[in-house]
Amino acid sequence: MLQIANLHAKVAEDEREILKGLTLSVKPGEVHAIMGPNGSGKSTLANVIAGRETYEVTDGAVTLDGEDLLEMEPDERAHKGVFLAFQYPVEIPGVSNTYFLRAALNARRKANGEDEMDALAFMKHIREKVKTLGLTDDMLSRSVNEGFSGGEKKRNEIFQMAVLEPRLCVLDETDSGLDIDALQTVAHGVNALRSPDRAFIVVTHYQRLLNFIVPDFVHVLMDGRLVKSGGKELALELEAKGYGWLEAEVGATA
């Protein structure tokens, strides 16, 4: 589904490369965890996949089902099924959650040649999701993330993901700033969305989230490259040993 080959990227107005030749292949139904120390390029990877313009790709390729993702605008990527759950969800005063989601959903449906969803059908669609995520109805009428607590913001991201039903979900440090209850709610929401034709890339600093969202693959990102890949047990090893031993190992082979 997603192919990343030799990806090099940097912040647009900066010379320093952050991603230095990253390669990754994700198939439908798989859950990939990307772990790594601060500054290793985890968020850059997530943002580059979603098309954030503050990052510039200097080399390499990213394709989704064979199509060049890097050529697409962020909204086109969303129409193809890419979804980024933000590390810091953005507050948009004056725009209600419901309005925002309906605009997003209908834009995608339109782009894919489907009929737009009318207000009634849309409300029915989102009320089901509200229930499964343990959200309250008042969150729907409130402005997008405005005045939300950290936990509410993250739950709202997962809620949006549930409503938009993307094919490739990228979670950028969704666990940061969450207490254990909120973490479980978020993980429950993600697990409910796991399906054979949907893939996840879970970017995280800590292993904790992976107790609840069990990955098929764990990759360690260091200094802009994936330096080690393995199964879910790799996450436990990292939790026990930290990243230091890997740095030494990578340093030795470099």
Place this chain on the structure above:
Amino acid sequence: MSTVLSPATGLSGIVDHGAASGSSGAPWVRSLRAAALDAHRELGVPTTRHEEWKYTPLRRLVERDWAAGEPGPAVFQRELPRYDEGSIRIVLVNGRFDRNLSETEARSPHWVARSLRDAVTEDDAVVREWLGQVGPKTTQAVGREITPDSHTFAELNTATFEDGLFLHITGDVAALIEIVHVATGDGQAFAPRVLVVAEEGARARIVETYVTDGEGATFTYPVTEVVVKEGANLEHVRVQDEGAEAFHIANWQTTQAAGSEYHSFNVCYGAGLARVDQGIWLDGQATVTRLDGVVCAGGDQHIDNHTRLDHAQPNSNSFEVYKQIVDDRATVVFNGKIFVHQDAQKTDAKQTNQALLLSPTATIDSKPQLEIFADDVKCTHGATVGQLEDLPLFYMRSRGVPKDQAEAVLVYAFAAEVLELITHVGLRQALERRLYEKLGVDLGA
């Protein structure tokens, strides 16, 4: 060095017409008009060397020869605005009260709407008391005098208006009162005049909408005077949505008595060159005032708003929020004066004006101006100029909202803080739709 243009400007046709026709009516009207004509002649047409007109050149206005406006047609090319099927609608065509299009038979005993010309001719006592008398007065303050601003175009209106509307509100009016001003006729100048008097304890919602019909340049220089008596409550929305060739220079004055509330909204979408001078004179204690504005200018539009709020009595609150969207090569000017007179202790006045620049060639000139002569008051003001932020835009796009729509939604959200305060739902939604139209986004159903 003169700060006024020579008298041989494109306005002399209107002035001469005013001089010729100002000799009818009761003695008080004749002297009011004669004094106004003298004042206008003395003030002339200001140039940008005049402090109050520094950012708004009138060259394009006076280059043309304007004719005193003729009566308009009975049918129009466009549909006239209507926000509510159940509203009381009054239509003024080329400044004249249109009996066919207006509702004149009051459904309730709480209001009367009539031709201002008729009211003047019949020497209506309320009109005699208030016409030309609304707005700031001179007061003494520590070591100086606080004087009203001079308004050359308001004087011109007083000297030349043909007709207008006298709206008398004496009780609680539930229906929305819609006043529609239509201007049509290339090269013609119009002086609509509106006097609204809300008696003690009266309550109403009013919307005044200025539009043009058909092609051609028109020059409208309206004056609206509003009297809000003790304990009365008025919501007054002013919508200027004239055609791109139109010139619109308006004066809008309000006097508030004790315990009254006045919520005013100045919505500026249209005209090529527009200027509104709004003044509110707080002439009683415990008043509440809102003085809000939404400006959306694109193309080569030039929109200038000067507001002046005079706290003349103690214990009153005022809030002013202006949201200004400037695109393309447009220019927007804002000047917000607040005078807190010496007697006005315990005044609480808050002014905010924000501008969103959507293009590198758009211009905003913003000037808050607080003058405080009392010592126990709370006055704040803040002005910001910004652009659309990248992050919210990316956030929306990453969810699939196309760029144009995401931008429009964010711009709308910027203005919504003010539009959301308009209590009539149909009116608010119409103004929102119009804003989206101006921003070039079709939101569908």
